[in-house]
Amino acid sequence: MIIDELEKIKENILKELADVKDIKSINEIKVRVFGKNGVITNLSKGMRDISPEERPKIGALINEARVLLTDAIEKKEKVLEDEVLALKLATEKVDITQPGKDVKLGALHPINDVIDKLTDICVNMGFSVVEGPEIEYDYYNFEAMNIPKNHPSRDMQDTFFITEDILLRSQTSAVQAREMESRKPPFKIVCPGKTYRNDSDATHSPIFNQMEGLVVDENVSMADLKSMLTILMKRLFGEDTAIRFRPSFFPFTEPSIEVDVSCPNCHGKGCSTCKGSGMLELLGAGIVNPKVLEMSGIDSKKYKGFAFGFGLDRTAMILDGISDIRNLYKNDIRFLDQFK
Numbered sequence: 404m405i406i407d408e409l410e411k412i413k414e415n416i417l418k419e420l421a422d423v424k425d426i427k428s429i430n431e432i433k434v435r436v437f438g439k440n441g442v443i444t445n446l447s448k449g450m451r452d453i454s455p456e457e458r459p460k461i462g463a464l465i466n467e468a469r470v471l472l473t474d475a476i477e478k479k480e481k482v483l484e485d486e487v488l489a490l491k492l493a494t495e496k497v498d499i500t501q502p503g504k505d506v507k508l509g510a511l512h513p514i515n516d517v518i519d520k521l522t523d524i525c526v527n528m529g530f531s532v533v534e535g536p537e538i539e540y541d542y543y544n545f546e547a548m549n550i551p552k553n554h555p556s557r558d559m560q561d562t563f564f565i566t567e568d569i570l571l572r573s574q575t576s577a578v579q580a581r582e583m584e585s586r587k588p589p590f591k592i593v594c595p596g597k598t599y600r601n602d603s604d605a606t607h608s609p610i611f612n613q614m615e616g617l618v619v620d621e622n623v624s625m626a627d628l629k630s631m632l633t634i635l636m637k638r639l640f641g642e643d644t645a646i647r648f649r650p651s652f653f654p655f656t657e658p659s660i661e662v663d664v665s666c667p668n669c670h671g672k673g674c675s676t677c678k679g680s681g682m683l684e685l686l687g688a689g690i691v692n693p694k695v696l697e698m699s700g701i702d703s704k705k706y707k708g709f710a711f712g713f714g715l716d717r718t719a720m721i722l723d724g725i726s727d728i729r730n731l732y733k734n735d736i737r738f739l740d741q742f743k
């Protein structure tokens with residue numbers, strides 16, 4: 404009898420629901436009861452075989468069972484969902500009274516910091532910042548800088564050669580000829596970057612950084628070079644910095660000078676940073692040798708130039724009080740952390 408069958412279905416499903424532990428099993432029950440081939444669905448389909456007199460009564464009973472089971476399933480679903488949520492809330496609880504975690508902030512490497520400061524100052528004075536290759540032709544590094552092959556002045560720099568004609572640039576001066584070849588005067592460029600020499604102790608590293616500067620224009624003089632470098636040094640190290648120019652020699656400049664600044668640590672009195680002398684040697688500079696201009700296709704009768712080459716490691720060491728240059732290239736986070 405259909406009425407008994409209905410009673411049995413209700414009883415079984417309600418019992419099953421009571422034991423169900425997860426949503427997946429509920430979904431299975433839903434399919435079994437109300438699905439295409441579900442027990443209630445099949446009973447409804449069977450209505451057409453029931454006599455017209457009995458149909459309203461049986462129909463009402465099936466409907467009643469449908470409502471009852473739907474209700475029971477929904478209630479159980481809600482209970483299970485609440486349980487899942489409660490568990491989630493309990494396990495994912497955040498204790499907002501706990502101290503926060505430190506966010507680790509990076510910082511500029513001392514060398515990059517110096518490059519930023521120096522290029523900022525130079526850009527303010529109208530210079531463009533350029534780059535050149537670190538693997539360079541002998542021609543640009545030496546020959547175009549008036550240092551021919553086998554010339555004794557090559558001994559000033561202990562160079563890493565890759566082939567006879569290709570080397571790791573030993574000076575950023577190598578960009579001078581490249582820029583002179585590709586630009587029309589007047590121009591003002593600076594080029595910071597890595598340079599390489601076979602040298603290693605507390606004040607020399609096989610990899611180091613320089614910044615080259617070059618100005619080519621009509622009527623460029625030593626006075627322009629001196630005043631420009633004075634402004635640059637004062638902006639970098641402070642207004643009270645004293646600057647000293649000494650005669651020197653570089654094959655690519657004539658005349659050549661070396662430039663010292665009063666020690667920013669002791670202001671010229673003498674300390675361990677300046678080894679008691681009160682002054683620090685920082686760069687080479689000079690009026691570009693007319694031969695260098697001519698080799699790169701610039702008319703030396705019309706144009707003159709001045710150039711300078713900065714040691715950036717030394718500058719960083721002075722500004723940050725670093726005593727061993729090798730620390731700059733070890734990538735030791737404990738060392739770098741000090742310069743935040």
Ligand code: DAH
Binds near residue numbers: 655689
């Ligand atoms: N290139 C030189 C060096 O590494 C530094 C230098 C001196 C650069 C004089 C210049 C300059 O541009 O004019 O020792």
